[in-house]
Amino acid sequence: MQFRTYSAPEFDPYGDSRQPETSELWAAPVAAAPIDADVALPGSKSQTNRELVLAALADGPSVLTAPLHSQDSDRMVEALAALGTGIERMPEPGIFGADLRITPASELTGSTTIDAGQAGTVMRFVPPVAALALGPVTIDADDSARGRPMHAMVDALRALGVDLADEGRAALPFTVHGTGRVAGGEITIDASSSSQFVSGLLLSAARFENGLVLHHSGERLPSLPHIEMTIAALAARGVAVETPELGTWVVKPQTIGARDVTIEPDLSNAAPFLAAAVATGGRVTIGHWPAETTQVGADLATYLPLFGAEVTLEGDRLTVRGTGEIRGVNLDLSTGGELVPALAALAALADGPSEFTGIGHIRHHETDRLAALVAEINGLGGRATELEDGLRIEPAELHGGVWKSYKDHRMSTAGALIGLRVEGVEVHDIGATAKTLPQFPELWRRMVAAAEQGALPA
């Protein structure tokens, strides 16, 4: 018998991840001394949400150890449970919440509504799963996220033979009229606004009757490491994705294997913490750093030395030491758009000019991140300008003021980073960090406090 045991967290040391936007201003703590801290981080959003989808489509139960518990992962759990997946919280939670046991539905069922919240991974990974369910599935998102691009997914599903009602808008909300089967076949999409269209289609493709031959036709393809993460997650479950040429992926119809997986810490959420060491000439160490990973946050180990930091990896502990100097950098961040807010905040504190390019697509993230970063950095006296596909940030004396988050978790953490060095920065809506890291305010407070009291254990 199918069971649906997912319920509100009994163990949630940091409160409800569904917390509403707060209108309060959060006084960003100033680092009175160079940061000197060990920081432990919860699981990767991108890995958690991929493994949840694959576990729901697999041929038997899977256990996820150390998954993320945040708004984005909660929305994914709820979406898959609404389609009939059994998701059970295991006893004896770790410091960041319970492990999860996922039991696939014998038949995915529709006649339900799914709320993607703000999660790009839910809005782009779940529609193909909904197409495999029997009955209509309406997918919606927060008001602030309804404008995020969905046309590539709408067109792709229709080309694969799926009946989809979108009132001609190619945007959320829309209804997928699942019949319990997807024909599949060969299609071409333009994924230049988000790699998540490719990942979302590949995750479900092995369950399509004819598999999938997917071509990307746009002028650029951002976030390639995230597509590699999708391919690696599929490979670990026995599903081969062939890439006969750049921009083409082939998946044959096959079984997705059940598998127990330990989720890595979220290395993109490591960005503001590691950058804090650079900003204050201090030290931050993050434990459980994976030796090998497809997470793009691993590139921080090559990016931060360009700003003047020293980076060392001893065992599974990555340490960043600031040298007191913060250099300007020129970086193509097309592979790692989600690192931009933290690196732009660091650049705003640098002694020389910086340029970040290859990131036009981040105008479609939680907010238009190029416009938001320019507005907020300049609002504190900085000198940031928008480029066609990026940002230029020149040195300037910054002053305190309100830093707006635009409901974007990475804007909130970028404001906190500047606030370490600039007195009087008040972040509007630090609660936005609940999207992927509900513990952020507490972890940040402890990191800053550790500067005066000695390092906290990871």
Ligand SMILES: O=C(O)C1=C[C@@H](OP(=O)(O)O)[C@@H](O)[C@H](O)C1
């Ligand atoms: O597949 C994923 O898990 C993600 C892919 C990327 O999306 P884009 O390609 O839209 O930038 C990234 O920015 C996002 O945070 C997570």
Ligand SMILES: C=C(OP(=O)(O)O)C(=O)O
């Ligand atoms: C772009 C991001 O999120 P999403 O998965 O919602 O696209 C992000 O976390 O930086």
